[in-house]
Amino acid sequence: MDITKYIRCFLDSASILYRVERSPVLVLAVMLLLGTFIMPVELWLVKTLVDRVQAWAAPAPIGPILAAASWLAALMIINNIGFVPVPLAMTRLSEIGTLEEQRLLLYKTSKLPLTLVEAPRMKDLRERALQVSLFTVYDTGCQLLQVSLQSAVLIALMLAYGQWIPVIAISAAALLQMYVMGKSAASLERLSREQTSGSRLLRHYAALMTKREAAKEIRLFDIGTILSGRWLELYQRQSREKWTIVRSSELRKIGPELLMVLVGGLLVSLLVLLPGASKLTAGEFTLLFMALTLLLSQLKSLIGHAASMQTQYMRWADFRAYMNLEEDHRFEIHHALEARNTDTSGKAETANIGTVIRKYSDSITESPPNETVRGTSLEIRKLHYRYPNTERETLHDISLTIPSGCRAALVGENGSGKSTLIKLLTGMYMLDRGEIVWSGEGGRSLKDGKPGEGSISAVFQDFTRLFVTLRENVALGNLTEMHHDARLRNALRSAGSRLGDLDMQIGSPFGGMEPSGGQWQQIATARALLRDAGFVFFDEPTAALDPQTEKKAFDLFLRVTEGRSALLVTHRLGAAKLADVIFVLKHGRLVEQGTHQELMKRKGEYSRMFQLQASWYA
Numbered sequence: 001m002d003i004t005k006y007i008r009c010f011l012d013s014a015s016i017l018y019r020v021e022r023s024p025v026l027v028l029a030v031m032l033l034l035g036t037f038i039m040p041v042e043l044w045l046v047k048t049l050v051d052r053v054q055a056w057a058a059p060a061p062i063g064p065i066l067a068a069a070s071w072l073a074a075l076m077i078i079n080n081i082g083f084v085p086v087p088l089a090m091t092r093l094s095e096i097g098t099l100e101e102q103r104l105l106l107y108k109t110s111k112l113p114l115t116l117v118e119a120p121r122m123k124d125l126r127e128r129a130l131q132v133s134l135f136t137v138y139d140t141g142c143q144l145l146q147v148s149l150q151s152a153v154l155i156a157l158m159l160a161y162g163q164w165i166p167v168i169a170i171s172a173a174a175l176l177q178m179y180v181m182g183k184s185a186a187s188l189e190r191l192s193r194e195q196t197s198g199s200r201l202l203r204h205y206a207a208l209m210t211k212r213e214a215a216k217e218i219r220l221f222d223i224g225t226i227l228s229g230r231w232l233e234l235y236q237r238q239s240r241e242k243w244t245i246v247r248s249s250e251l252r253k254i255g256p257e258l259l260m261v262l263v264g265g266l267l268v269s270l271l272v273l274l275p276g277a278s279k280l281t282a283g284e285f286t287l288l289f290m291a292l293t294l295l296l297s298q299l300k301s302l303i304g305h306a307a308s309m310q311t312q313y314m315r316w317a318d319f320r321a322y323m324n325l326e327e328d329h330r331f332e333i334h335h336a337l338e339a340r341n342t343d344t345s346g347k348a349e350t351a352n353i354g355t356v357i358r359k360y361s362d363s364i365t366e367s368p369p370n371e372t373v374r375g376t377s378l379e380i381r382k383l384h385y386r387y388p389n390t391e392r393e394t395l396h397d398i399s400l401t402i403p404s405g406c407r408a409a410l411v412g413e414n415g416s417g418k419s420t421l422i423k424l425l426t427g428m429y430m431l432d433r434g435e436i437v438w439s440g441e442g443g444r445s446l447k448d449g450k451p452g453e454g455s456i457s458a459v460f461q462d463f464t465r466l467f468v469t470l471r472e473n474v475a476l477g478n479l480t481e482m483h484h485d486a487r488l489r490n491a492l493r494s495a496g497s498r499l500g501d502l503d504m505q506i507g508s509p510f511g512g513m514e515p516s517g518g519q520w521q522q523i524a525t526a527r528a529l530l531r532d533a534g535f536v537f538f539d540e541p542t543a544a545l546d547p548q549t550e551k552k553a554f555d556l557f558l559r560v561t562e563g564r565s566a567l568l569v570t571h572r573l574g575a576a577k578l579a580d581v582i583f584v585l586k587h588g589r590l591v592e593q594g595t596h597q598e599l600m601k602r603k604g605e606y607s608r609m610f611q612l613q614a615s616w617y618a
């Protein structure tokens with residue numbers, strides 16, 4: 001058994017908790033150590049008391065007996081009420097531990113490359129990392145330390161009286177039991193690791209049956225029965241697997257447990273026959289008897305804590321593995337999330353989106369004036385990309401240029417690779433091969449070929465629906481504008497939205513106003529427009545808009561992107577027609593590029609798609 005790894009895991013969790021809040025960590029450690037040394041003092045007082053009672057005969061003074069009894073009583077009182085701070089410290093540690101481990105994991109996830117976040121293997125690892133409990137690791141480590149010290153004191157005491165036979169017998173039985181229990185704990189935790197993706201699937205089925213997104217189709221197509229059947233089947237399979245492991249490990253434990261009970265029972269009943277026992281005083285005999293019975297119960301608890309430490313260590317290892325994943329430093333989520341917020345009483349507080357937004361924006365007293373937007377140009381050279389879990393490349397050998405101030409459109413059939421290309425261009429994914437070169441006005445390179453901070457903005461088709469106020473929803477695009485109502489309203493108007501009450505709560509799940517699909521899209525567009533970026537991506541930003549609003553949105557697209565470069569991904573070729581240049585993707589290849597007129601003349605893919613769409617309106 002590699003004890004150093006448990007010690008490392010204990011010290012790591014202690015240092016994280018200590019960093020968050022010192023006092024409960026210290027209180028628990030000090031109290032547990034104090035508790036360790038109360039026990040031998042108690043034993044010594046019992047021995048003294050018994051010896052004094054046995055030696056007493058009238059008319060000798062009773063004072064020494066009363067003194068020993070009083071000390072013993074005082075110790076019992078201390079033992080019972082002196083440790084009140086322990087449960088308080090434990091409650092606090094459990095609270096801050098949960099907050100801190102979740103905060104660390106959330107923040108870490110926000111910094112990982114999107115491909116890692118999306119990979120099923122990483123989802124499993126994150127799930128397991130979420131099972132770690134910093135408090136349990138620390139508490140189990142402290143308890144383990146306490147019972148180990150107490151057992152060592154008891155063993156030393158017994159050895160001092162020459163009782164090496166019971167010490168060797170009990171220790172051997174305990175080590176055997178500890179080994180078997182450790183193995184059982186490890187195999188149960190291994191099963192839990194193996195079942196992680198199944199457990200995710202179980203939660204997915206449960207979420208499908210309870211979340212509103214799927215509610216309509218579940219009712220209409222009556223798929224609730226199928227889903228609940230699958231859920232039940234998977235649940236039962238996992239239970240059966242667990243049952244098999246639990247049963248075999250419980251059976252494995254019977255032998256060593258029986259041995260421990262037999263050895264313990266035999267030693268307790270035969271203590272009088274052990275070498276030197278006949279020469280003991282009554283007090284010494286009581287001391288030894290108590291030490292032996294206490295040692296038996298301490299070893300039992302030591303074995304339990306060691307098994308629990310094994311489980312905690314495995315969860316900790318997953319937590320560490322997740323925390324050690326390589327981050328994508330190109331896109332730092334703003335630093336407010338990193339800083340642990342501290343409330344007025346100095347206690348740790350989780351950084352929820354609302355408080356982060358408020359604290360960050362409150363710290364900005366003066367907003368910088370709106371700088372004139374400068375065009376950004378983009379050049380893609382021989383770009384290739386393949387998703388990690390697929391055989392074929394999704395994008396092959398793409399080369400194109402969008403000069404400064406150019407409004408381009410990207411069109412293509414479903415699955416041709418448009419969204420993948422946008423994710424690569426916005427830095428969400430890393431390219432396999434090729435180059436993306438961003439340049440500022442005058443050809444100045446913006447940040448080693450990566451988009452500079454704030455130089456790009458985007459409206460995605462799967463934009464985020466944030467259940468915060470309208471103001472916060474829009475200002476997330478540029479937090480320095482949080483208190484500039486005119487600019488926020490302007491961004492909303494530019495996006496075609498008529499919503500104007502900036503402080504209204506958005507989202508019916510939290511009692512707020514529920515925007516329609518199109519209204520959500522307008523809010524997301526306003527968010528993107530608020531950032532004065534030189535390059536704006538529009539990934540199907542009008543899919544949820546009615547024809548009239550859509551037409552307005554495209555007019556707006558033209559107006560708000562004036563002077564900027566933009567790339568519009570769309571299936572509406574009537575809108576693509578307005579772009580300065582159109583790029584056509586097919587099966588991950590760039591098959592055509594040019595203006596609408598040029599492409600129509602070519603009578604290729606674009607012209608075929610355009611005529612097909614136009615025929616609907618003919």
Ligand SMILES: Nc1ncnc2c1ncn2[C@@H]1O[C@H](COP(=O)(O)OP(=O)(O)OP(=O)(O)O)[C@@H](O)[C@H]1O
Nearest residue numbers: 118387390394412413414415416417418419420421
């Ligand atoms: N996370 C992923 N893992 C593996 N393959 C993916 C992933 N996301 C997309 N793909 C695949 O990549 C290809 C291109 O998908 P993409 O979403 O880029 O197409 P698109 O042109 O945006 O389609 P649409 O017009 O339907 O939105 C598709 O074959 C799709 O199945």
